[in-house]
Amino acid sequence: MREIVFDTETTGVEPDKGDRIVEIGAIELVNHLPTGRHFHEYIDPERPMPAEAFAVHGLGDDFLRGKPKFAQIAARWIEFIGSDTKLIAHNARFDFGFINAEFRRIGQPLLDDRRMIDTLAMARSKFPGAGNSLDALCRRFGIDNSNRDLHGALIDTHLLAEVYLELIGGRQPDLILAPQPQKSEQRTIAAPVAAVPAGPRPAPLAPRLTESESAAHAEFVAKLGESAIWRRWMPG
Known part of the structure; x- marks a missing residue:
C-alpha cells in the first residue's frame, strides 16, 4: 500500500486570489513505513512574498529568485504522487x-478529493476539543520537533508522517514487514495429502474411558431424554 505524505508552503492562504506555492515536500510510505524516497522543491512564486507569510516560513524574495517555477517541476511532482496514491496532509483541503x-x-x-487523507480531521475526531496543530500532536505523541523553528515543507512532512502513524494506531512492523507476493505471483498450492495404506484398516486403539466415566456419561445422557438430538438418527 503506497501513500504520500506532503506539505506546502505558500505566499498566503487564498490561492483563488493569486497566492502561490513556494515549497513542496513529500515522502513516500509503503505499508505505513518510509521508503526513503522523497520529493522536495523550492519554487519561484512569480510574485512578491508578503511579510506575514515570510514570518511563517522564512522564504523570501531573494532566496526564491531563480528557483524553478511550478510549471517546470510539475511533471516530476505528478510522477511522484502517481494517479491514485492516497495523499496525506494536515488540513489537507488547504494543500x-x-x-x-x-x-x-x-x-x-x-487532484481528486477521494485521494485525500486529512490528519487534522483525524486528530479532531480522535481528540475533540484538544489542540490539534502539528506541534500539539508532536507533543501529545512524544515526537521530537525541536528542529522546527520555522515552518518548512520537508521537515513538517517527516513530522506529519510520524503523527499519521500514531493516529492510525502506531507502527506495527511485525504485521507488515513480511513480503507479500504480487498478484501475478500468487498460486494456489494444494496441501499434501498423506498416502492411505492399502489393505485392511488397522485395529482401533482401545478405549481410554474408565467404567465409572462411562457410567457417569450414560446417566447424564439418560437425563436428557428425547431432547438429546442424536437420538433421532441413532438407536438407543
Missing part, C-alpha cells in the same frame, strides 16, 4: 486547494 490552483494554471487534471 489540495493550492496544488489544484497550480494545476489549473498549466492545464493539468485536478
